[in-house]
Amino acid sequence: MSDGLHFVRRIRTSPYFNRVRDHGVSGYSVYNHMILPKSFGMSAEEAYWHLNEHVQIWDVSVERQVEVKGPDAAKLVQWLTPRDLRQAIAGKCYYIPVVDANGGMLNDPVLIKIADDHFWLSVADSDLLLYVKGLAIGAGFDVTVTEPDVNPLAIQGPKAEAVMRDLFGEAITKLKFFHFDYVELFGTRQLVTRSGFSAKAGFEIFLNESSLAEPLWDLVWEAGQPYNMLPGGPNLIDRMEAGLLGYGNEMTAENNPLEMGYGKFCTLDGSIDCIGLSALQRIDTDGAARMIRGIRFDGSPCPPCYVPWPVSVGSQRVGQITSATFSPRLNINIGMSLIDRGFWDAGQTVTIHLPDATMRQGTVCHLPFATNTD
Amino acid sequence: MSDGLHFVRRIRTSPYFNRVRDHGVSGYSVYNHMILPKSFGMSAEEAYWHLNEHVQIWDVSVERQVEVKGPDAAKLVQWLTPRDLRQAIAGKCYYIPVVDANGGMLNDPVLIKIADDHFWLSVADSDLLLYVKGLAIGAGFDVTVTEPDVNPLAIQGPKAEAVMRDLFGEAITKLKFFHFDYVELFGTRQLVTRSGFSAKAGFEIFLNESSLAEPLWDLVWEAGQPYNMLPGGPNLIDRMEAGLLGYGNEMTAENNPLEMGYGKFCTLDGSIDCIGLSALQRIDTDGAARMIRGIRFDGSPCPPCYVPWPVSVGSQRVGQITSATFSPRLNINIGMSLIDRGFWDAGQTVTIHLPDATMRQGTVCHLPFATNTD
Structure with missing residues (x-):
């Protein structure tokens, strides 16, 4: 087939x-x-x-659920993410970055809180099931971790x-x-x-x-x-156009949530205990080295981006585009990009290097594209 | 593209x-x-x-390496698998089933022992990296777990x-x-x-x-x-033809290594400590409920199998085929199958139910096909 x-x-x-x-x-x-x-x-x-x-x-259906259930479920779910879930209520969904000990993104699921001891992690494209199983076995949490028929x-x-x-x-x-x-x-x-x-x-x-x-x-x-x-x-x-980031596209384990613009989902004052806390605190203190941004760029409709395209200012590489398309609404090409500090201000002009060795001129902007004109 | x-x-x-x-x-x-x-x-x-x-x-390149390195590397690798690695030597590769607490297969990597404190797990198609990271964080092992550029x-x-x-x-x-x-x-x-x-x-x-x-x-x-x-x-x-099983095809987390014919890679006498040991001991005591087998079946060259095909004896479902092809060498269709106890002897005749609602007559055999005639 x-x-x-x-x-x-x-x-x-x-x-x-x-x-x-x-x-x-x-x-x-x-x-x-x-x-x-x-x-x-x-x-x-x-x-x-x-x-x-x-x-x-x-x-x-590819949006698989990792079900975490049992006496230690809430403790385990909080340990998974820097997002403060102490006030989370059953009946709501929460977008949560999940990071490793270095603060690198392992997935960015939507947490569905079904009950105080019952959660679904509606996962992006990585086997978060195996990570959660490993944590539960390693730390001896009293939970069951399964992928239900959902x-x-x-x-x-x-x-x-x-x-x-x-x-x-x-x-x-x-x-x-x-x-x-x-x-x-x-x-x-x-x-x-x-x-x-x-x-x-x-x-x-x-x-x-x-x-x-x-x-x-x-x-x-x-x-x-x-x-x-x-x-x-x-x-x-x-x-x-909506500025929705895709795990595996815009971010991998090489990226931390702060540079993805998810600082609002990170409580780093020590009031919650989560994996990667000290790594994220260090990054937060130093300030992110690069930041997620949009780039508008000219020329004919661009090809699909499946290998990151280098972005430069003068002779200096300052970032990369990870997803790209022509936007019919904005009538210009748009790219999701990660841009180094010093070059991520809206309005910064940049050069994009396509795989066919051609170059395009572009301008950095905030996300989402559809509502941000700067 | x-x-x-x-x-x-x-x-x-x-x-x-x-x-x-x-x-x-x-x-x-x-x-x-x-x-x-x-x-x-x-x-x-x-x-x-x-x-x-x-x-x-x-x-x-899809054969990714999970690198486990550090003072606790050998302990962590042994904990991952029921295969006895106490005599493992640097310079050799070992096929190791990796199971969860229920004895369900999570991956079946080839372990490459580079040094006493340095291993590569050359993994099949699941994010074993996340499982090993979770175990290491959860249990506080002194190791680094990475995916090298290999x-x-x-x-x-x-x-x-x-x-x-x-x-x-x-x-x-x-x-x-x-x-x-x-x-x-x-x-x-x-x-x-x-x-x-x-x-x-x-x-x-x-x-x-x-x-x-x-x-x-x-x-x-x-x-x-x-x-x-x-x-x-x-x-x-x-x-x-060679009887090589594929993780995700012949086995998933629903399957244990004993029914996959990997009993020879399971040391269950308690002399090693590994995840899933008690579950595997129980299965071993009860005897496997089903077993991996080949099926030779007649008719025109079969279509690809991407949804398991039911296998029956009389009106009873006794198993499923998970991969199938026409073998030009044997001049017959062959299928990898999991067959219930009581029906897995070589020579058992079975009926295979294809997705187009047609049926084929087949015979159970041992693996590999190419060398086993019974």
Whole structure:
């Protein structure tokens, strides 16, 4: 299957995959050892406009849950992240950087606090399950750490709310961003969040029963027909305009949360105990050496970026672009970049070095692109 | 790039990738967050015959190393696996199952013992790095755990020895299977193992300096010309005939090493302390509930297996096939399977249920296929 990608069991398909295939999936990524459907015959730009005007159904089963449950669950989850979770309440979601002893990013999950002793870490593309298992075994925490049979289905775009209202009633539309609630589905209880990897977000149904995947897809698809629903997937143009960083793209274990602009999620005064605290305190004292920024740059629509592109000022390398696209809304190329101290002010002019050895002129700006003009 | 797979930085290309692309790579897998080149225009069967007769150069940079170094390194590595490493010697490689507290397989790396306090775990497709980091932090081991800049290049096939002799002299041909030595390369010292994911194995050069990747590729390619060298990658037909199991394909965390036929790598008498020991002792006492086996089955060449295919006897489900291919040498379809106790004897007839709802008749056999006729 697929001209480029060999299908094997090691890279799992989701329980929605029969439907995804029936809809003519044409482009994939691989994420958390699973197939992530990305495109369905349209160009990224066509899909982007559709997503911004209508509603899409996305199979985001790749968003795996690490379930941490038991007497020591809260202690372990707090130890994982510099974000202060002492006031965290059940029913809410929290974006948490997870770092190693050096302060290097290992993942940036969304923490779903289900109960005081029960959490899901909705993870980006690394096996956070193994890290949490290792910590729990090593430190002897009284917890169970598992990957439950949960396969999220996302409903994204401005008409997502209307679809959800038709499906589950008015109450679900009152759900605030990064909160969750439960809905009844075929006699089961399913967790629904207001979230998603798109500019305007939407809803995600964390289906906990694989055998209901095709019935759920069909139900959502039917409800979406009056609203011009199409199948889709996380869209590069949309997420870049919105300034959404991708683990593995904008950051790896080589990066710390402070240079990713996540200082607001780091409580470093010693009031919480977390892995990497002293490393992050040192970085904070010295000041970050580089910072996440946007770059607008000219010329024809740029190629995809899959090897970091060097960014220079004069003869000095001052950073790199890690994701890039042409923005149809801004009518210019945009790149996510990490820029050295002294060069990260908005308005700084830079040169971008593409893999074909051509150069482009660009300007540093703050994120997100869509709302920041400086 | 590629019709099916979207290229992004998150799925890294290796330092050999320019050469791989110049050679016309046509099929990929994704493994340890990297592109694994699989095919170069030939069919799997053509590549299989070539591999069995000549020599191939494979970019297997996806085979990442987890480096464990320091005073507690040996203790931590032994804790990771039920395989008894007390007599392990520097200069040798050891296949080690790595399990969690329940005895579930988390990875099946090759352990390279560089020195008494210095190990590489050459890992299959899961982030074992995060598990080892978690254990080290949780238990407070005095070690450093890193992923070094090492990108293995494999030379596989019956003429691999001749190529290596021409490149590095007679001494390297004396290297025994699963041993390693060092060679001089452009003034640097590089670790070379006699190993590889093919039936007859070959050599792997664990290049520790990315900037030398293209010069190394060119050197090997030149040396391979008299021997009909072609670029290639791990070949499904070849590895299946040889009975080589793939982590993520034949086994996941749902499987224990005893049912994978790795009892010989499990010392369960209590003389070593390892994670999962009591779980494995329980399984060993009860006897494995299922066992890895081959199945030969009839009919036209089977499609690729990327969702496990149920295997039944009468109306009873007795197992599943996890990888399958037509074997041109045996002139029959072969499948790797996990078969329930009571049905795993060689000669047991079974029915295989393909995804298109057709059925095939098959017979259980021992592995490897190529040498076992029962």
